[in-house]
Amino acid sequence: xxxxxxxDSTAGSADETRRTFLKGAAAVGAVAAGTxxxxxxxxxxxxxxxAPVKIGFQVHKxxxxxxxxxxxxxxxxxxxxxINDEGGINGREVEIVAEDDGTDPKRGAEVVEKFAKQHQTxxxxxxxxxxxxxxxxxxxxxxxxxxxxxxxxxxxxSGGLNRYTLQPGITDVKxxxxxxxxxxxxxxxxxxxxIFPDFAFGHDHRDFFSEAIEKxxxxxxxxxxxxxxxxxxxxxxxxxxxxxxxLYHVMVGPAVLTFVKELGEFFGGRxxxxxxxxxxxxxxxxxxxxxxFLDGSYFWEGNPRYRSDISSDHDAFYRKAVGxxxxxxxxxxxxxxxxxxxxxxxxxxxxxxxxxxxxSDYAGPKDRANLIEAVENIGVMPHSRAxxxxxxxxxxxxxxxxGHQFISKVGDGKLTPVHKTSIFDGYYPxxxxxxxxxx
Amino acid sequence: MRADRALALHLAVIALLFxxxxxxxxxxxxxxxxxxxxxxxxxxxxxxxxxxxxxxxxHALFFAAGMYGAGMSMRYLDFPALAAFPAGIIAxxxxxxxxxxxxxxxxxxxxxxxxxxxxxxxxxxxLYFNEYTRGDEGFVIPQADRAIGLIxxxxxxxxxxxxxxxxxxxxxxxxxxxxxxxxxxxxxxRENEERTRMLGFNPFPYKLGAVTASGAFAGTAGAAxxxxxxxxxxxxxAIQYSIEPLLFVLLGGAGVVLGPLVGSVLMFYLxxxxxxxxxxxxxxxxxxxxxxxxxxxxxxxxxLRRRSDGWLP
Numbered sequence: 001x002x003x004x005x006x007x008d009s010t011a012g013s014a015d016e017t018r019r020t021f022l023k024g025a026a027a028v029g030a031v032a033a034g035t036x037x038x039x040x041x042x043x044x045x046x047x048x049x050x051a052p053v054k055i056g057f058q059v060h061k062x063x064x065x066x067x068x069x070x071x072x073x074x075x076x077x078x079x080x081x082x083i084n085d086e087g088g089i090n091g092r093e094v095e096i097v098a099e100d101d102g103t104d105p106k107r108g109a110e111v112v113e114k115f116a117k118q119h120q121t122x123x124x125x126x127x128x129x130x131x132x133x134x135x136x137x138x139x140x141x142x143x144x145x146x147x148x149x150x151x152x153x154x155x156x157x158s159g160g161l162n163r164y165t166l167q168p169g170i171t172d173v174k175x176x177x178x179x180x181x182x183x184x185x186x187x188x189x190x191x192x193x194x195i196f197p198d199f200a201f202g203h204d205h206r207d208f209f210s211e212a213i214e215k216x217x218x219x220x221x222x223x224x225x226x227x228x229x230x231x232x233x234x235x236x237x238x239x240x241x242x243x244x245x246x247l248y249h250v251m252v253g254p255a256v257l258t259f260v261k262e263l264g265e266f267f268g269g270r271x272x273x274x275x276x277x278x279x280x281x282x283x284x285x286x287x288x289x290x291x292x293f294l295d296g297s298y299f300w301e302g303n304p305r306y307r308s309d310i311s312s313d314h315d316a317f318y319r320k321a322v323g324x325x326x327x328x329x330x331x332x333x334x335x336x337x338x339x340x341x342x343x344x345x346x347x348x349x350x351x352x353x354x355x356x357x358x359x360s361d362y363a364g365p366k367d368r369a370n371l372i373e374a375v376e377n378i379g380v381m382p383h384s385r386a387x388x389x390x391x392x393x394x395x396x397x398x399x400x401x402x403g404h405q406f407i408s409k410v411g412d413g414k415l416t417p418v419h420k421t422s423i424f425d426g427y428y429p430x431x432x433x434x435x436x437x438x439x
Numbered sequence: 440m441r442a443d444r445a446l447a448l449h450l451a452v453i454a455l456l457f458x459x460x461x462x463x464x465x466x467x468x469x470x471x472x473x474x475x476x477x478x479x480x481x482x483x484x485x486x487x488x489x490x491x492x493x494x495x496x497x498h499a500l501f502f503a504a505g506m507y508g509a510g511m512s513m514r515y516l517d518f519p520a521l522a523a524f525p526a527g528i529i530a531x532x533x534x535x536x537x538x539x540x541x542x543x544x545x546x547x548x549x550x551x552x553x554x555x556x557x558x559x560x561x562x563x564x565x566l567y568f569n570e571y572t573r574g575d576e577g578f579v580i581p582q583a584d585r586a587i588g589l590i591x592x593x594x595x596x597x598x599x600x601x602x603x604x605x606x607x608x609x610x611x612x613x614x615x616x617x618x619x620x621x622x623x624x625x626x627x628x629r630e631n632e633e634r635t636r637m638l639g640f641n642p643f644p645y646k647l648g649a650v651t652a653s654g655a656f657a658g659t660a661g662a663a664x665x666x667x668x669x670x671x672x673x674x675x676x677a678i679q680y681s682i683e684p685l686l687f688v689l690l691g692g693a694g695v696v697l698g699p700l701v702g703s704v705l706m707f708y709l710x711x712x713x714x715x716x717x718x719x720x721x722x723x724x725x726x727x728x729x730x731x732x733x734x735x736x737x738x739x740x741x742x743l744r745r746r747s748d749g750w751l752p
Contacts, residue, residue, distance in 0.1 A: 061718045100714050104679075105577065105672055110473065110711075117466035130576045131672050138579050138669030142593045153576070160579055199566045199673075200576040228566060 052095035056115030056124040063103030067283040075343040079350040105135020116143040137161040150345035157400035159432025166399040169349030175426030181212035188273040189245020190218030198225035237266040249276040264293025282339040301406040302341035318388035344389040351386035369439035397433040475606035481699030483656020484684035489693035491649040492629030497554030500561040503676035504531040505658025510671035531658020539650030565673035577672020692738030
């Protein structure tokens with residue numbers, strides 16, 4: 001692999017950083033192509049060991065993340081099955097060792113320790129909820145256990161974690177929010193009122209979107225924080241200014257149906273344009289009673305739930321492999337809605353682990369440092385079976401992937417994509433450089 | 440003679456715990472370090488619940504106060520670990536004294552509800568001031584900062600020794616408290632508060648002392664968790680972390696100094712192994728508690744003490 005491109009200390013804008021990154025990515029791509037080290041292009045080498053590659057899967061089987069965990073589990077099993085059908089990693093079978101973390105940070109750290117010391121897995125992978133990642137990451141760093149998270153939190157790229165923690169399979173919330181702002185300003189309006197839960201997830205949206213919309217000449221004219229224990233929302237709606245162009249919502253949890261219903265009753269058939277993040281309605285049928293008010297509104301999607309004209313053959317392959325139909329539901333139960341905007345991250349991350357292990361000739365835990373360096377240098381990830389959501393760039397310095405986002409409109413009982421962002425709509429200057437930390 | 444026998448037993452347990460690091464596999468050694476931190480928390484809780492008879496559902500707040508007192512003093516005031524640890528303990532102790540002074544105006548179920556409400560208010564406060572606390576996500580204490588001089592608290596061996604030292608000191612302090620005159624007054628309050636008052640004791644300062652002491656233990660455990668395991672977050676102030684020490688004490692034996700340690704060990708491994716079998720692991724925990732109520736209502740060591748001559752403090 002090539003040397004990592006050094007961060008540009010003078011980088012003052014996303015454009016400058018983008019140019020810097022592209023130079024590095026191009027170099028990575030050229031060399032990787034020459035040495036056949038791009039994902040999906042790696043020829044199998046003779047296995048030095050017949051023992052399986054053990055991948056510790058930290059899964060939210062219980063707790064608040066259980067709905068996500070169920071689909072992360074299915075996606076991970078499907079990806080492992082595919083990798084094994086195609087010869088495994090370095091000729092070795094992949095074995096998924098799943099442990100429930102209860103969506104709890106204390107238990108998460110215990111699970112990482114269990115992977116390292118009891119199951120003796122090669123890597124740990126798959127965590128979604130940010131507080132579990134933050135609770136587990138220090139232990140992964142201490143144990144020098146490569147920890148591949150699928151969280152979309154900004155905690156990795158912000159520099160708060162360590163060199164052994166990476167997020168190569170899904171973009172983070174800062175990138176997602178930033179990439180929405182141009183389209184929202186151009187198509188829905190520039191005066192935005194935000195309604196968000198009054199904890200870290202909501203605050204990230206508030207802060208990142210406020211900054212991003214101002215760069216588009218817009219402004220957040222009211223920020224309405226909803227306490228996390230709130231069950232009724234009508235009393236907050238009179239705070240929405242009358243001149244609001246766009247209502248931006250990111251409510252999550254079981255109260256979201258009540259939130260939407262009360263919002264519809266408040267506005268009747270009128271009101272501003274409505275834009276939300278599908279995190280609110282992951283694993284929820286868009287046709288559920290009470291969600292009628294969302295008709296005609298817009299959502300961010302990480303990966304379009306419904307198949308459409310823009311869906312690729314790679315998506316069709318992935319969709320079939322993980323057992324999801326064209327409407328984003330389980331092929332065996334149409335009421336079991338997938339967490340389609342997030343779960344692709346597990347599929348793609350497992351393929352990145354495979355690519356990294358093959359690029360570094362990974363043979364066992366003693367090669368973990370080489371694996372980290374290999375993934376840091378992975379750079380360009382082309383749209384493929386391994387990356388069915390779309391092509392991506394991995395910034396090895398910040399350990400964060402950048403990819404495309406989608407905006408979909410609710411209508412006719414489904415979500416239809418109306419816009420796909422470019423990767424660089426969501427790119428931002430480096431906030432850290434993990435490569436300066438010792439392995 | 441009985442007192443000496445009790446002291447010898449506790450010192451033997453401390454020695455046994457120290458020796459286990461040379462016997463256990465790395466995985467179980469790591470678990471035992473966690474368990475000793477949690478057992479410190481539960482040992483303090485036992486002073487309040489087991490000896491004084493006050494059931495609090497708000498001790499997670501004191502655990503979190505210790506955790507945030509240590510973590511935020513390092514994050515924002517650049518305290519070294521050696522100063523952050525007592526800062527966490529002091530924060531939790533002061534908070535426990537303040538909340539105790541208010542909550543002890545109530546008794547029985549009302550005390551339970553008021554402590555729960557204080558803890559919920561504290562939890563929501565941590566979420567509200569997300570800008571500083573990072574709320575539910577929390578924050579990481581960098582590995583490089585988790586050291587006292589040349590002693591790296593993030594290394595497995597030193598972490599174990601630190602957890603062992605904290606638990607040992609806590610256990611001996613708890614033993615000293617329950618064997619003291621004040622400790623006997625606490626038991627008297629538990630058995631009959633009015634009669635204790637008639638004997639000339641004012642229960643309030645004793646009860647306040649029990650709340651404060653248990654809060655200090657909780658804060659010690661919280662600060663230790665932050666320094667030894669490197670993460671700080673509001674989820675540690677949630678209700679489940681108030682329930683945990685109660686379960687440990689009930690299982691091991693309320694009103695027995697070693698009860699919380701036994702309860703912590705058994706509950707930790709019960710949950711750990713149950714999770715490997717089923718996602719409904721809480722049913723397993725529930726069944727264990729039902730069996731406990733049916734066959735050992737005073738907890739494991741409490742039942743053993745009843746069947747022996749009762750010398751176990």
